[in-house]
Structure formats: structure tokens, C-alpha cells
Amino acid sequence: MTVAQFDAVIVGSGFGGLCAAVRLKQAGIDNFVILEKDAQFGGTWQVNTYPGCAVDIPSHVYAFSFAPNPNWTRRLASQAELLDYTRAIVRDFGLAPHLRLGVAYQGAQFEEEGGCWSLRTSAGPLRARCVVSALGAMSRAAIPALPGIEHFTGTAFHSSRWNHDVDLRGKRVAVIGNGASAIQFIPRIAPIVARLDVYQRTAQWIVPRHDRAIGPRERALLKKFAPMRLLYRAFNYTLYEINAPLYVHVPRLFRLAQLVGRRHLRRQVADPQLRRQLTPDYTMGCKRVLVMSDYYPALTRPNVGLVTSAVSEVRAASIVAADGSERAVDVLIYATGFHVGHAPGAIEVRGRGGKRLFEHDQDCYKGCTVAGFPNYFTVTGPNSGLGHNSMIYMIESSVNYVVEAIKAIRARGLHSVEVKEEVQRDFVAKVQRKLRGTIWNSGCKSWYLDARGRNYAAWPGFTFTYRWATRRFDIGNYVVR
Numbered sequence: 236m237t238v239a240q241f242d243a244v245i246v247g248s249g250f251g252g253l254c255a256a257v258r259l260k261q262a263g264i265d266n267f268v269i270l271e272k273d274a275q276f277g278g279t280w281q282v283n284t285y286p287g288c289a290v291d292i293p294s295h296v297y298a299f300s301f302a303p304n305p306n307w308t309r310r311l312a313s314q315a316e317l318l319d320y321t322r323a324i325v326r327d328f329g330l331a332p333h334l335r336l337g338v339a340y341q342g343a344q345f346e347e348e349g350g351c352w353s354l355r356t357s358a359g360p361l362r363a364r365c366v367v368s369a370l371g372a373m374s375r376a377a378i379p380a381l382p383g384i385e386h387f388t389g390t391a392f393h394s395s396r397w398n399h400d401v402d403l404r405g406k407r408v409a410v411i412g413n414g415a416s417a418i419q420f421i422p423r424i425a426p427i428v429a430r431l432d433v434y435q436r437t438a439q440w441i442v443p444r445h446d447r448a449i450g451p452r453e454r455a456l457l458k459k460f461a462p463m464r465l466l467y468r469a470f471n472y473t474l475y476e477i478n479a480p481l482y483v484h485v486p487r488l489f490r491l492a493q494l495v496g497r498r499h500l501r502r503q504v505a506d507p508q509l510r511r512q513l514t515p516d517y518t519m520g521c522k523r524v525l526v527m528s529d530y531y532p533a534l535t536r537p538n539v540g541l542v543t544s545a546v547s548e549v550r551a552a553s554i555v556a557a558d559g560s561e562r563a564v565d566v567l568i569y570a571t572g573f574h575v576g577h578a579p580g581a582i583e584v585r586g587r588g589g590k591r592l593f594e595h596d597q598d599c600y601k602g603c604t605v606a607g608f609p610n611y612f613t614v615t616g617p618n619s620g621l622g623h624n625s626m627i628y629m630i631e632s633s634v635n636y637v638v639e640a641i642k643a644i645r646a647r648g649l650h651s652v653e654v655k656e657e658v659q660r661d662f663v664a665k666v667q668r669k670l671r672g673t674i675w676n677s678g679c680k681s682w683y684l685d686a687r688g689r690n691y692a693a694w695p696g697f698t699f700t701y702r703w704a705t706r707r708f709d710i711g712n713y714v715v716r
Contacts, residue, residue: 243267243641244354244363246340249278251369251614251630253321254299257328258638261301264645269330270356272339276325278371280317285397285416286423288314291444291526293471295464296625302327303468305458311446342583345609350650350716352610365641369614372575372692379411379571383549391567394420405429407563409554411546412570413439415523418530420570425533432554432562433534434542437522437680438515440496444528478623479697482520486674489520496524503531512543517679523622575682575692586611587653597691600659600712601705603636609651609716610644612637618666619701620683620692622675629694632702639708650716658712669695 242264245252248271259267275281280288290297294307297317304320312320325331339357343366346353354361376393384391392398394416407430410417417433418441425431457464481488496519504510513531534541544556555561584592586608599605602619604612615626615633644652670676670690675683683692694701 238353238360238362240351240362240364241266241268242363242645243365243367244352244361245269245367245369247271247278247369247371247374248276248321248334248336249280249369249371250299250321250627251371251634252278252367253324253330254630254634255367255369255614255637256330256333257299257301257324258634259641260328260330262638262642264638264641267333268361269334270338270340271334271336272357274337276334276336277318277321278374280314280321283314283395283397283416284399285394285420287419288416289419290317291415292475292625294449295468296471296475297627299324299627300631303461303464305464306454308449308454309446310449311444340582342585343611344585345587345611347587350610365610365612365644367612367614367637367641368616372573372615372620375574376569377571377574378569381411381546381549386551387549387564387567388551389565389567391569393569393571395573401566403428403566406565408432408566408568409434409562409564410568410570412436412572414570414572415525416572417570418525418527420568421539422527422529422533425536425539429538430563431536431539432542432564433539434546434554434556435512436545437517438513439522439525440493440515440519441499441525441527441530442495443499444526446528472624472628475624476698482622482674482693483669483695483697486518486520486672486677489518489674493519500531504535506535509534509541512541518674518677520622520674521677521679522681572682584608584611597685597689598659598663600654600662601633601636602694602701603633603705604640604654606654606656606659609653609714612640617691618663618670619694621694621698624698628698629701632698632705636705636708640710643708643710652710652713652715654713666695 243259245255245267248269252269256269290312293310294312298304302324307316341355341357343352343354352363352366354363376395378393390398390401403424404427406428408428409432410421411434413433413435421433481492500510500513504513533539542556544558546554547557548555553561553563590607592608595605595607597617599617602616614637615629619629619633621629640652673695675690675693683690685691
């Protein structure tokens with residue numbers, strides 16, 4: 236059997252994968268495919284279809300610089316509009332022929348003799364000079380092992396795999412978790428369910444959601460006048476970027492920002508006991524700051540209850556809390572986030588000498604590549620995330636670096652490039668030193684930290700410093716064969 240061979244295989248068709256595909260085509264590299272395990276492309280915005288799903292960063296900066304969209308209808312775009320945007324990217328940049336939908340990436344092995352990757356997929360083997368992993372940090376749902384869940388006779392699903400066949404009207408619903416997705420869908424389902432119990436492990440800092448409609452006249456102006464569109468994008472970028480010092484340089488200032496969150500809570504929740512339950516006991520910014528204006532009012536509805544006692548047991552039609560209370564349940568919804576520490580999950584990737592990516596992928600150089608894995612690149616890997624601005628900016632920076640590396644491999648006819656271990660070690664150590672005094676490392680438990688307390692997620696600086704770090708492919712820091 237002849238195995239198809241490509242210059243690059245991109246894994247994932249979300250914003251990261253689509254950006255890599257566009258940039259490869261613009262670089263004159265057309266021999267690549269995009270693997271997508273689902274039947275449709277779009278990543279996060281194709282998978283997450285729960286009620287109220289939307290972005291919390293202004294739409295005009297949550298778009299590629301090379302593909303501005305003057306037609307956003309809201310300041311903070313909905314899931315449907317964001318998915319439409321990915322469709323426009325595929326259409327306008329001719330990516331459809333490169334998509335392999337319904338094809339799961341199952342593993343890869345580096346062939347040292349030929350300098351290629353042998354990939355296993357659900358549709359058969361592939362070979363590629365380079366692999367670009369754009370799986371995304373939030374692609375694997377985290378579902379807790381609740382005691383007794385196997386006895387539950389109702390319906391259960393994760394918010395990222397919303398079951399639209401289930402009619403929630405008149406049902407008794409339990410939501411496990413109160414994070415970014417929960418605060419968006421709870422206000423939507425609270426008015427229609429018979430009873431809603433929200434199981435909260437940790438109170439969240441929530442600030443008002445400053446959203447608004449973008450009318451036809453404003454959209455027409457943004458479409459007609461490109462300088463105005465650029466200025467609007469720059470304004471929104473700067474508005475959010477000035478928050479970076481709070482996270483990185485002077486986290487104590489977040490105590491002032493907490494006043495906004497406390498005032499928001501005080502204005503929307505009159506009951507002092509409920510207000511105490513909803514007041515966080517950690518410094519704002521240590522966990523992701525949430526943005527929503529109708530979550531608190533939803534919790535004050537007579538058919539909604541906040542449960543701050545942990546789940547002790549799940550029974551056939553009820554949940555028992557650690558305080559001994561039992562509540563009837565028809566539908567259980569997990570809003571418990573994602574496994575973000577190791578994006579490939581069970582996918583086995585073996586590099587030079589059989590080295591396993593699972594054991595080394597958090598020691599990543601510039602969030603893009605790992606020593607021992609030649610020609611294997613990641614879009615926004617470890618320590619290239621952020622809490623204050625658009626990830627699209629970081630994605631473009633990461634992709635620029637990766638594509639420059641692939642161009643160098645092709646232009647020079649190289650067998651492989653592999654970051655030097657000492658270069659990677661020094662880079663990781665420098666990043667961890669800078670993270671020590673940041674808000675993310677201030678003591679609370681969050682998805683930014685691994686089980687050892689090491690911050691593997693955040694970039695310790697302004698987004699433009701990451702853009703500077705990835706502005707060119709520094710081949711001198713690589714073992715070149």
C-alpha cells in the first residue's frame with residue numbers, strides 16, 4: 236500500500252490549525268492536510284454549542300489580522316458567528332481540499348533514517364516531513380469520577396458536548412461546576428427548568444459583561460474604511476493589553492480591581508448569605524476572571540439553589556452532598572472544564588530514540604517545540620497562554636514561528652531541526668523565574684498550575700513580547716541535520 240506523504244500534517248481545525256494552513260499556503264506550501272476527528276471543522280466554536288456560548292474578548296481582536304471581519308453584529312461575538320467566521324476562512328483561503336474531516340489522529344513515530352514522521356490515523360497511515368499540532372489546550376473534557384455515577388438513570392453530559400436532544404423544560408437539573416461555560420448557560424436554562432441546583436467548589440471573581448449590538452451603520456463604516464477598522468482593532472487590543480501589568484508585574488493592584496467584582500456582586504445579590512457564598516477567598520486574577528452580567532440574577536431565582544457542599548454520592552435519581560442533603564435530579568450537566576496539561580491525551584507520540592512526548596511536552600521551547608522531537612511543532616503550546624487579551628494574537632505569533640521553521644526545512648532541504656536541550660532548559664527556567672511573582676502563582680489552585688504547582692500555561696509578559704520572541708525562526712538554537 237502506498238502511503239501518502241506531505242510536507243506538513245496539521246492536527247486540528249480550530250483557529251490554530253486554520254491559521255497554520257493559511258500561512259503555509261501564503262508561503263507557497265500547498266502539500267499539506269488538516270486532520271479533524273469531528274465531522275465538521277471549527278474547533279472550540281464547532282464543539283461548544285451550549286446555550287449562551289460566546290467569546291469574552293471583543294470580536295474585532297478575536298479575528299486574524301490577515302482576515303478582518305467588519306460584519307460582527309455584537310461587540311462580544313456568539314458561538315454561531317465565530318463558527319461562521321471559521322467557515323469564511325476555509326472558503327476565502329481555499330482550505331477545503333486540505334481538510335480531512337472525521338479522521339482522528341492516533342499517534343506518530345519519528346523515522347530517524349528518513350527524517351519523516353509516520354502518523355497513525357483512523358483513515359490509515361500518513362507520512363509527513365513536519366507535524367503541526369493544533370489540538371488546543373481545551374480539547375479534552377474533564378469529567379470527574381463521581382461516586383455512584385454508574386447508577387444514575389437520568390441523562391448526563393458535559394457542557395462542551397451539549398445534548399440538544401434533551402428538552403430541559405420542566406426538568407430537575409444539576410450543574411457540577413461554575414466556571415466560564417456554566418456562567419453562560421445557567422442564565423439561559425434557569426427560566427425553563429423546574430429546579431436547578433448549581434454545585435460550586437470555589438467562588439469565582441465575576442465582572443460585568445460590557446456587550447452591545449453593532450448596528451448596520453457602524454458595520455458599514457467599518458467595512459468601507461479600513462483605517463477605521465484598524466484603529467478600532469488597535470483600540471480594543473490596547474484596552475486589554477494594559478491589564479498585563481496586573482497579572483505579571485504588580486499583581487497587588489488586582490486588589491483594587493476586586494472592588495469592581497465586589498460591587499457587581501453587591502448590586503445583583505441582596506441576600507447576605509448567598510453573597511457570602513459567592514465571594515471568592517483568593518486574589519482576583521489567580522484564576523480566570525469571568526465576564527457575565529446575568530449569572531448572579533439567575534442564582535437569585537426561586538427555582539435555583541447554590542450548593543457549596545461537595546458531591547458525596549450520585550444515586551439513581553438524586554445527588555447526595557457531603558453535608559448529607561439529597562436533591563432529586565433528572566439531568567446532570569458537567570461544567571467541569573478540560574484536561575489542559577497534556578493536549579494529545581492518550582495519543583502516543585514518539586520522537587528520536589523512542590522518546591515519549593507525554594513525558595516531556597511541558598518542557599517546551601517558546602510554546603512551539605520540544606527537544607527530542609525533530610520537525611514536530613505545536614501552536615500555542617505550554618507557557619504561551621494568557622489571561623488578559625486575545626489568544627488569536629498569540630496563535631498568529633506561534634504560527635509565524637512554526638511556518639518559518641517549515642520554510643527553512645524545505646528551502647535548505649534539511650533532514651530535521653531539533654531545539655537544543657540546553658537552549659530549551661534555559662528558556663523554561665527563565666519563564667518559570669518570571670512567573671514566580673505573577674498573580675497566577677499567588678497561591679490558589681487553578682488550571683494554570685500542574686499537580687506540582689508549576690505554571691505550565693501562562694506567558695509571563697505582554698503579548699507583544701511573545702510576538703517579539705517568535706518573530707523569526709532562530710535556527711542557531713537548533714540541532715540541524
